[in-house]
Amino acid sequence: MQTSLSYLKRIVRAKMIEEWKDWWHKHPNKGHEYSGPFLSKPNALFKTGNRLLIATAVQLRTSHGYFNSYLHKIPGNDSSTPYCSCRRGFLENPRHLLLQCSEYKDQRNHLRNLLHHKNPKLNLQSLLYSDGCTHGLEYFLKSTMIATRQWKLGNTTPSQIPPNYSTRQGRCWGTLQEVEDEHEEREEL
Numbered sequence: 001m002q003t004s005l006s007y008l009k010r011i012v013r014a015k016m017i018e019e020w021k022d023w024w025h026k027h028p029n030k031g032h033e034y035s036g037p038f039l040s041k042p043n044a045l046f047k048t049g050n051r052l053l054i055a056t057a058v059q060l061r062t063s064h065g066y067f068n069s070y071l072h073k074i075p076g077n078d079s080s081t082p083y084c085s086c087r088r089g090f091l092e093n094p095r096h097l098l099l100q101c102s103e104y105k106d107q108r109n110h111l112r113n114l115l116h117h118k119n120p121k122l123n124l125q126s127l128l129y130s131d132g133c134t135h136g137l138e139y140f141l142k143s144t145m146i147a148t149r150q151w152k153l154g155n156t157t158p159s160q161i162p163p164n165y166s167t168r169q170g171r172c173w174g175t176l177q178e179v180e181d182e183h184e185e186r187e188e189l
């Protein structure tokens with residue numbers, strides 16, 4: 001499992017850089033308003049400056065990440081199941097984790113409340129790509145820790161995380177430097 005997580009870390013980093021470059025090239029004048037398809041607008045997610053949050057969201061967008069639907073395909077991975085541990089016969093993929101998994105029902109209800117005015121019905125595309133949903137996505141990812149390395153290693157207990165923590169530099173995720181530490185120094189745990 002450890003080897004595959006290290007391997008995945010490289011994939012995720014490459015994907016994140018790829019997406020970031022893509023965003024950068026499309027926005028030569030950074031910070032101005034743009035018209036056109038939503039993907040060509042400045043993306044609020046990248047402006048949060050939280051690398052763990054960005055990396056996690058990119059994993060969910062690309063379906064390459066710390067979840068079984070992808071992990072089970074990685075060479076040398078111990079875990080052969082693509083399914084979620086909620087034992088309902090669902091693939092553990094971004095759609096399931098964000099929209100269906102019973103483990104995160106409470107956080108999802110809160111997410112619905114956060115986004116209710118703009119998006120009465122949760123939708124994977126807008127949740128992952130729409131700037132209007134970024135604060136909701138940020139809440140959900142921070143409170144569940146889904147699709148992070150620590151989550152996959154079982155080092156988080158999402159149910160103990162209060163749903164009303166601050167979204168900027170949330171307690172659970174610490175500072176940017178601590179996020180770096182999580183990614184850089186705990187690799188060999």
Ligand SMILES: [Zn+2]
Nearest residue numbers: 084086101102
């Ligand atoms: Zn599940």
